Amino acid sequence: MSDPSNAIKISKVSESKISTVDFDDLEFGKIFTDHMFVCDYIDGVWQTPEIMPYQPLTIAPSARVFHYGQAVFEGMKAFKDDQDQIWMFRPEDNHERINISSHRMAIPEFPKEFFFEGLTQLLHLEKDWIKKGKGNSLYIRPFVIATEEAISASPANSYKFMIICSPVQSYYAGEVKVLFAEKFSRAADGGVGYAKAAGNYGAQFYPTSLAHKQGYQQIIWTDASTHEYLEEAGTMNIFFRVGDTLLTAPKSDRILDGITRKSVIQLAEDNNIKVEIRRVTVSEIKEAAKSGELKEIFGAGTAAVINPISGFEHAGDKFDLPKLDDSYATFFKDKLTDIQYNLSEDPHGWRYKV
Incomplete structure (x- = not known):
């Protein structure tokens, strides 16, 4: 494969739209930066990547993504410290995970060299969109879609890998209350729950909308077989603090291998906080709540980092x-x-300087 730094074609906008953006009033995921990264898979090969002005796509109505759901994505962030240095958090894990997701959806894996060189050059172009200060960041969305024009039920022969970026502040605000799922399921054994497949999230919207009507912001999903075991919260991994012990479900083919999740587990171990990675039952959490032993529930994920839950x-x-x-x-x-903001030591080497 050729040197990706020489291979990436870059076309810049004639004028940035950044001056039109109110960075003090950002709605999450609604504003996008000037440029995007695009790479097509054609005839069994990832083609020369491009960075170009952010723009709509032209795509055929017969593209397989619309009919068979071959689409996966990632969520990442870039941060700026007080010295205007740009950092990402554990990006190698994101690259590995989008390829794990792709493999499960019969999508070709994306080369690491193109991924990191594309990200680096894109973030250098968009550096002014990354604002300093805790809570400010640039949300990065890599994704892949099947683009082959065919409506036969089989994997596509052509794909489009893209990265788009959106300046963001804190994701969730206010108190969050949740329902423990009794009927609906997020994922099942042997399925695609561990992959960041687009359809996983589309399937959550209806039961979550029912929870909203009851005054709850999210659902904590239970296992599909018995609904006795607590697994994930909305689109996040979930932690329970019973006494001074943290409980969280083990990763499996139903549960996403969350990067924030495994970072929390490592930080707990670093700080002598007991963590039990095991199946957590609805009944034990209800009993702990009744006895006063249940101190906290919180979600962990890239967008919100940590999202406290005030009741269920x-x-x-x-x-x-x-x-x-x-x-x-x-x-x-x-x-x-x-x-993430380069304000403390990084003993595990999680920061990645751009």
């Missing part, structure tokens, strides 16, 4: 969680963001 309902039983001055949620969010 299951089978008509409602529980509110205590407000803590020394919450694990705040502790882990501070630890993670200090590393």
Whole structure:
């Protein structure tokens, strides 16, 4: 393969639209930067990548992505420290995971050289869109779609890999209350729950909309077989603090191998916080809530980092969680963001300088 730094073709915008953006009032994922990265897979080969002005795509209505759902994506962020240096957080894990997702969806894996060189050059172009200060970041969305024009039910022969970027602030705000799922499921054994396949998320919208009508912001998904085991929260991995012990479900073919999740587990071990990675039952969490042993529930994911949950309902039983001055949620969010914004030591080498 040729040197990716020489191979990437770059076409810049004639004038940036950044002056039209109010960075103090950003709605998550609604504003996009000036450029995007594009690479097509044709005749069994990833072609010369391009960085070009952000623009609509021209795509045939018969493209297989519309009919058979061959689409996967990732979520990443870039951060700027006080010295105007740009950092990413564990991007090699994102590259590995989008290829794991692609493999599960019969999509060809994307070359590491193109991924990192494309990201680096794109972020250098968009550096002014990355604002300093905790909470400010550039959300990065790599994704792949099947583009072959055919409506026969088989894997496509052509694909488009893209990266688009969106300036963001904090994702979730206010108190979040959740329903424990009793009927609907996010994923099943042998399925695609561990992949960031687009269809996983589309299938969540209907049951989540029903939860909204009951006054809940999210669902904590339970296993598809028995609905006895707690697995994920909305689009995030989930943690329970019972006493001073953290509980979280093990990764599996139903549960995403979350990068924030495994970072929290490592930080807990670094700080002598006991973590049990095991199946967590609905009944034990309800009992812990009744006895006062359930101190916290929080989600962990790229967009929100750590999202505290203030209460839950299951089978008509409602529980509110205590407000803590020394919450694990705040502790882990501070630890993670200090590393991401280059404000603290990075003993595990998670930061990646752009």
